[in-house]
Amino acid sequence: xxxxxxxxxxxxxxxxxxxxxxxxxxxxxxxxxxxxxxxxxxxxxxxxxxxxxxxxxxxxxxxxxxxxxxxxxxxxxxxxxxxxxxxxxxxxxxxxxxxxxxxxxxxxxxxxxxxxxxxxxxxxxxxxxxxxxxxxxxxxxxxxxxxxxxxxxxxxxxxxxxxxxxxxxxxxxxxxxxxxxxxxxxxxxxxxxxxxxxxxxxxxxxxxxxxxxxxxxxxxxxxxxxxxxxxxxxxxxxxxxxxxxxxxxxxxxxxxxxxxxxxxxxxxxxxxxxxxxxxxxxxxxxxxxxxxxxxxxxxxxxxxxxxxxxxxxxxxxxxxxxxxxxxxxxxxxxxxxxxxxxxxxxxxxxxxxxxxxxxxxxxxxxxxxxxxxxxxxxxxxxxxxxxxxxxxxxxxxxxxxxxxxxxxxxxxxxxxxxxxxxxxxxxxxxxxxxxxxxxxxxxxxxxxxxxxxxxxxxxxxxxxxxxxxxxxxxxxxxxxxxxxxxxxxxxxxxxxxxxxxxxxxxxxxxxxxxxxxxxxxxxxxxxxxxxxxxxxxxxxxxxxxxxxxxxxxxxxxxxxxxxxxxxxxxxxxxxxxxxxxxxxxxxxxxxxxxxxxxxxxxxxxxxxxxxxxxxxxxxxxxxxxxxxxxxxxxxxxxxxxxxxxxxxxxxxxxxxxxxxxxxxxxxxxxxxxxxxxxxxxxxxxxxxxxxxx
Numbered sequence: 001x002x003x004x005x006x007x008x009x010x011x012x013x014x015x016x017x018x019x020x021x022x023x024x025x026x027x028x029x030x031x032x033x034x035x036x037x038x039x040x041x042x043x044x045x046x047x048x049x050x051x052x053x054x055x056x057x058x059x060x061x062x063x064x065x066x067x068x069x070x071x072x073x074x075x076x077x078x079x080x081x082x083x084x085x086x087x088x089x090x091x092x093x094x095x096x097x098x099x100x101x102x103x104x105x106x107x108x109x110x111x112x113x114x115x116x117x118x119x120x121x122x123x124x125x126x127x128x129x130x131x132x133x134x135x136x137x138x139x140x141x142x143x144x145x146x147x148x149x150x151x152x153x154x155x156x157x158x159x160x161x162x163x164x165x166x167x168x169x170x171x172x173x174x175x176x177x178x179x180x181x182x183x184x185x186x187x188x189x190x191x192x193x194x195x196x197x198x199x200x201x202x203x204x205x206x207x208x209x210x211x212x213x214x215x216x217x218x219x220x221x222x223x224x225x226x227x228x229x230x231x232x233x234x235x236x237x238x239x240x241x242x243x244x245x246x247x248x249x250x251x252x253x254x255x256x257x258x259x260x261x262x263x264x265x266x267x268x269x270x271x272x273x274x275x276x277x278x279x280x281x282x283x284x285x286x287x288x289x290x291x292x293x294x295x296x297x298x299x300x301x302x303x304x305x306x307x308x309x310x311x312x313x314x315x316x317x318x319x320x321x322x323x324x325x326x327x328x329x330x331x332x333x334x335x336x337x338x339x340x341x342x343x344x345x346x347x348x349x350x351x352x353x354x355x356x357x358x359x360x361x362x363x364x365x366x367x368x369x370x371x372x373x374x375x376x377x378x379x380x381x382x383x384x385x386x387x388x389x390x391x392x393x394x395x396x397x398x399x400x401x402x403x404x405x406x407x408x409x410x411x412x413x414x415x416x417x418x419x420x421x422x423x424x425x426x427x428x429x430x431x432x433x434x435x436x437x438x439x440x441x442x443x444x445x446x447x448x449x450x451x452x453x454x455x456x457x458x459x460x461x462x463x464x465x466x467x468x469x470x471x472x473x474x475x476x477x478x479x480x481x482x483x484x485x486x487x488x489x490x491x492x493x494x495x496x497x498x499x500x501x502x503x504x505x506x507x508x509x510x511x512x513x514x515x516x517x518x519x520x521x522x523x524x525x526x527x528x529x530x531x532x533x534x535x536x537x538x539x540x541x542x543x544x545x546x547x548x549x550x551x552x553x554x555x556x557x558x559x560x561x562x563x564x565x566x567x568x569x570x571x572x573x574x575x576x577x578x579x580x581x582x583x584x585x586x587x588x589x590x591x592x593x594x595x596x597x598x599x600x601x602x603x604x605x606x607x608x609x610x611x612x613x614x615x616x617x618x619x620x621x622x623x624x625x626x627x628x629x630x631x632x633x634x635x636x637x638x639x640x641x642x643x644x645x646x647x648x649x650x651x652x653x654x655x656x657x658x659x660x661x662x663x664x665x666x667x668x669x670x671x672x673x674x675x676x677x678x679x680x681x682x683x684x685x686x687x688x689x690x691x692x693x
Contacts, residue, residue: 026251026290027058028312029303030283033258034058035315039322039349041262043342049262050279052155053226053271055319057283059159060166060230064194067170068234071186077170086163090316091381092364093356094156097320098125098388101149102395108328109149110609112442115403117148118396124153125389127160130218137214137459145602149324154218156320161220162227169193191235198228209273211524216272223272226280233287241292251289251299257282317353317361325349334606403442410438410446410675413663415494415682422679423649425661432614434659438675443608443664446673449493450479450486450507457508460524462531464539467505469493474500475692478546478588480513480536485552487672488593492550494681495688504546506539508532512553516575519567520559537582545586547692554670555595555626569630576634584640589691592635593684594645597624597656598670605666608658618655644687649680 034051041049070077098121105117123132133154173190177183202225208216216222242250261267261279270276286299294300302308311318325345329337337345364380413421420430439446450456455467470493479485479492486507496503510521511529513536518526540546560572580590599605600623607617625647632643650656650665658665660676667673 029308032311048267060227064234095384152323201225254285514575614657
């Protein structure tokens, strides 16, 4: 993470310290420990260490000292000078990493990974990567997900946003002091504001972790209290020296806490709530330990050693470089690094960090007047960041164009029961091998048209969105459900076009058309689903009856429970019946489509992007389906309901191939590509025709 303050003698400082305690080498050592923890846990343990939280505390401490120093020297905060010097330290190394990642990604990543990567390169360039990840619902370090080479920039984005928030907070405190004519009381006013923000942010983080932890993980507001702890230390510690014995104990306890956190806590699923007090308070103890002359046996004896101080000086670059190197290794080799490969990644990241500091950061940051005029100094880092943005825009534009052309080719494939394209290949004894498959660039973008904002309600939304297709004068058919129901929409739409149906849809992400209680999603998502289902029943009661109501759900994911919260299959079946009963009473036939196969791991998708055979690239039947399909069980034998099973168009007795008839079947773990779903049109139509009478 970035350095903020004075460096050891003979090395230029980012900002001159105003704190009378002088240079504190143990802070560099603390940053070194934090950066090594981050890299070690990422590379070998697949976990989060809490090291980033340590960086946040240190950043709050040093940034506040910087701003207080400006006030003491100039009587006011100098925002332009603060931001300019900050940019000269942060932008160059970050921009170089982003440019290198953008340049290497087309060579080292699969085509399907480029859109996400270039999107995140742009988000990282503008310091909004944390927001992009939160909106995408990315689970940090989830084993089944692809993590872009710049995902680690989420922390830099949070930190960049924090600098703006803290600068604004100091300006507000200054304004209050001026209005009250209490300039001398500015530090005390700032202390009150920082304390209030820290408490509010901590409360928000605790609440948000309980409601939506992945969003909280990336939230600057939910993370601000971590910076606030460091800021409070900067406001309280100067001029106060605790007994040496107490500082000795505090320092070693703090270091032990920093190192042990990731081994004890599951950081990625518990932070930044109350559990994050472990590493942040530990870091605070180390800061407290250095608030006076170093005790003889204090923690500084370790943290202030030359190797750790040197490593702390390049900790920002080490943080930036280790992650893309790790991602490129995994994607190139298809495996996690072992001991030697991991050490190689750490060594390479260290060399790159040291080189970028010596040849890029330091030269751009020097003050020597012979090098360039002061007014030109901010232009170099800004130019580097602009270059990163340009590379990101170019890569994103090229990838989007390639995806659009590729999807056009895939959607132009003939939809027929004859030949060997898509599902027809299973019916016509076609070869089960392929040299190429469509979509060739990025199957994840080949989703149903219902995934647009106009036709879908998000995971936390409750608004009803009805979409209508086909002939308004035809038989009325309705599709209801979550994303697994939406996966069948391209086939259902094809049937509607062939038969002149009036096709409607209501679709909400993650929401099953059922009154049963579930325990497979967040509480907020379940509540919004209940509200949405209630609104839907009211809308259906007010509308003309439908001839056919088609629904589906994610069978392997959904967990239905009884009133006590215990998993109960009968409760799930009863919930379906209760939702369907009003429709059946008005003459509708409810059709439950059995869920499509799902993949146990996203890593399997890689085999669909290269030549292969069904034997090499398929999912065993026992892993592809739920133990019991409750929706189909609810429909079978229930008057006014029926189930449709399309399993034979996904699987044979050997398993469920990821490519059938030259068409990729899945765009992610459990959703069909539109290209493959379209090839199911004739088979779905044959199953639905008898149900309409």
